[in-house]
Amino acid sequence: MSSSGMANSQAKPLAKRPPSKILVDGGDPQETTRIRELLGFVDGQTTNPSLIAKNPEVKRLVESGQRLTETEEAAEYRKIVQAISPLVGEAGVSIEVFADLNTTPEEMLKQGMEMNSWIPNAYIKYPCTAEGLKAAQRSVAEGLRVNITLCFSQAQAAAVFAATKGSKAPVYVSPFVGRLDDIGQNGMDLIRNIKRMFAGSDRHVLILAASLRNLQHLLGSFAMGADLVTVPGKVLEEWANNGMPIPDESFQYTPVGSEIPYEQLDLHQPWEHFNIEHALTKKGIQKFVADYESTISKAQ
Ligand code: E4P
Numbered sequence: 001m002s003s004s005g006m007a008n009s010q011a012k013p014l015a016k017r018p019p020s021k022i023l024v025d026g027g028d029p030q031e032t033t034r035i036r037e038l039l040g041f042v043d044g045q046t047t048n049p050s051l052i053a054k055n056p057e058v059k060r061l062v063e064s065g066q067r068l069t070e071t072e073e074a075a076e077y078r079k080i081v082q083a084i085s086p087l088v089g090e091a092g093v094s095i096e097v098f099a100d101l102n103t104t105p106e107e108m109l110k111q112g113m114e115m116n117s118w119i120p121n122a123y124i125k126y127p128c129t130a131e132g133l134k135a136a137q138r139s140v141a142e143g144l145r146v147n148i149t150l151c152f153s154q155a156q157a158a159a160v161f162a163a164t165k166g167s168k169a170p171v172y173v174s175p176f177v178g179r180l181d182d183i184g185q186n187g188m189d190l191i192r193n194i195k196r197m198f199a200g201s202d203r204h205v206l207i208l209a210a211s212l213r214n215l216q217h218l219l220g221s222f223a224m225g226a227d228l229v230t231v232p233g234k235v236l237e238e239w240a241n242n243g244m245p246i247p248d249e250s251f252q253y254t255p256v257g258s259e260i261p262y263e264q265l266d267l268h269q270p271w272e273h274f275n276i277e278h279a280l281t282k283k284g285i286q287k288f289v290a291d292y293e294s295t296i297s298k299a300q
Helices: 029-039 049-053 056-063 070-087 105-116 130-141 154-163 177-182 187-198 215-224 233-241 279-297
Strands: 021-025 044-046 092-096 122-127 146-151 171-175 205-209 228-231
Touching (some): 021 029, 056 279, 070 279, 105 130, 130 154, 154 171, 154 205, 171 187, 187 215
């Protein structure tokens, strides 16, 4: 080993770390390796059914006409996260359960337990619905790490907080910035509002800014103090090519769409008291189901 101690490491030594942990938002271990070499580190990874459907090996199987059964699809997913797992740091690898609008909490929990056994650093992703929160509540009681995805409102984040109280491991909540921008609301406001709501809390829930589509989203998330950010490889490449900038106090995020106002919510309420309905959560589940099924049915 060299005197720098880096001889066996494929990652570059770190110059400076951004204020948020950086996760790669993708489903391809080769991309994660590339980004790790580029940045010198990767703290974690998030995956979802749409990203797994885009994995080069999964695409090759589907395009070659090979029928993927649900078991084979799960085996591919396992292979992918097992390849990614050793490449990332302490923020772990988020693995999403396959859930449609009728999936019960018991079915989600069963999948979550199975997925949790795939790698030592799994975070199980459940949708921000009543069923997903019930599964998450039981998961944290079993000692699983969870990431509640498809979060589009402050009330949903409050419900995540209330449902996961007592979790030994940090719980992630994933507010989806880009998809709120898509409907004309300023998605970054949701990050700011949740951050404000959690200030002074026991901090068992960490904010994982998701659905980030560009450099402004990334810099805005840093500036707002998101605990973690999950970012597509191409945006991380752009960030690296710009010298990995970290915004200072003078940074101004240019709002996209109308303001999302802050709501006064009491985090001590039971989670069932919060209105967790959101049209984009349902739409997101339907899109994940469609992308998941495309990897199975296309090959028939
Ligand atoms: C990550 O956890 C999310 O699934 C992902 O960021 C969604 O991004 P998108 O809205 O660009 O699909």
